[in-house]
Amino acid sequence: MIRTTFKINGRAHSFRKFHQSHRILSQSQDFINTIIKPYTATTYARPDIVFTHGKGSYLYDLENKEYIDFIAGIAVTSLGHSNPDVTELISNQAGTLIHCSNLFYNLHAGELCNKLVTKTIASGGMHDASRVFLCNSGTEANEAALKFARKHGKSFSEDKFELITFENSFHGRSMGALSVTPNPKYQAPFAPLIPGVKVAKAGDIESVKAVISDKTCGVIIEPIQGEGGVTPIDGDFLIQLRQLCTENNAVLIYDEIQCGLGRTGNLWAHSTLPTEGHPDIVTMAKTLGNGFPVGATLINEKIENVLKVGDHGTTYGGNPLGAKIGSFVVDKVSDKEFLQGVTLKSEKFVAGLGKIAERYPDLAKVKGRGLLLGLQFDERVDINQIIAECRDNGLLLLSAGMNVIRFVPALNVPDEVITAGLEIFSTAVDRYLA
Structure with a gap:
């Protein structure tokens, strides 16, 4: 939360009311354009999303839309968002x-x-x-x-x-x-x-x-x-x-x-x-x-x-x-048991990404180790379009060099979240390459 009140077109707004408004979508854009962008140094190209909170392997924006997070703050929140033990500590x-x-x-x-x-x-x-x-x-x-x-x-x-x-x-x-x-x-x-x-x-x-x-x-x-x-x-x-x-x-x-x-x-x-x-x-x-x-x-x-x-x-x-x-x-x-869990989750990711690569053997291949993975696409593929479609459908991914879509989720990402995220990704790839 940036501040409790702010102005849009000269009118004062409460952040709480703003967040709960029935016109959240348009007002969210106003919030970004009026409160954030004019005061933020131009060092990043960001989509027009404002995240307000997270839990485990999920992030939530101003509209309370839920996103599966396979970015984890760029391999940072490896124990998940709002980890209760870390919060208490x-x-x-x-x-x-x-x-x-x-x-x-x-x-x-x-x-x-x-x-x-x-x-x-x-x-x-x-x-x-x-x-x-x-x-x-x-x-x-x-x-x-x-x-x-x-x-x-x-x-x-x-x-x-x-x-x-x-x-x-x-x-x-x-x-x-x-x-x-x-x-x-x-x-x-x-x-x-x-x-x-x-x-x-x-x-x-x-x-x-x-x-x-x-x-x-x-x-x-x-x-x-x-x-x-x-x-x-x-x-x-x-x-x-x-x-x-x-x-x-x-x-x-x-x-x-x-x-x-x-x-x-x-x-x-x-x-x-x-x-x-x-x-x-x-x-x-x-x-x-x-x-x-x-x-x-x-x-x-x-x-x-x-x-x-x-x-x-x-x-x-x-x-x-x-x-x-x-x-x-x-x-x-x-912890050895924790690390064994990372290996098992990696296998699940690799299997899912491998199926996509098998469907498009001339266009995609799996790279990486553990939960630092990527799907590398032929240079003719615009990976940013795939990433954007995934984001629209509630999955956060990021790119890497060599035309790679990168997967760096929390190390304790639940298996069911892996499955759900890979389904969104697979659908987006198929729609783009079909």
């Missing part, structure tokens, strides 16, 4: 301590750091995980990782500052993270970006060998490229990449902001790799706060050994409220 902690600054330790930040290290190692992920920097978002987690990689590089040489990223990757919108997001659409309006960034092709180790050198301080990669087409990166390639980084004293960073914390059916997407494929840094956010802004950068002792007081910082990162939520979420998504 927020209420209790808000009445105890929200913020005390990083001038002091606080109980919940310490617990979260401890759990991220110990549960990561127990899961088969990053075997030498050691320390955690807490922040507020995925972009901030990546900014910290890039700074840490440069600090490590400069412990060898002032010239060791170059970074390697990969085609179709996405790491954030701030200047450092944007510099390793090699998409001209995102980068061009803000050039020049930070210097020393090289671009390789994921899955092609020769392309990495062509750009890595004794000047390389770090390599950043998503084990599953999310924005870049829901594309899993081959495990053998990641092992070879680890070897190249070790040979060149370069820091290997896995950006698991979208693919980590249970989304693949493992705690981390890289948990299935042997230690020979493990990184020096893992970045995370999204799921970690279930909607509350929380991010983290997990590092090993190699990185910790070059850090000094004052090298990095954050005002809000590690606040007791965010850390308490993160600690609860980590407990949930690291």
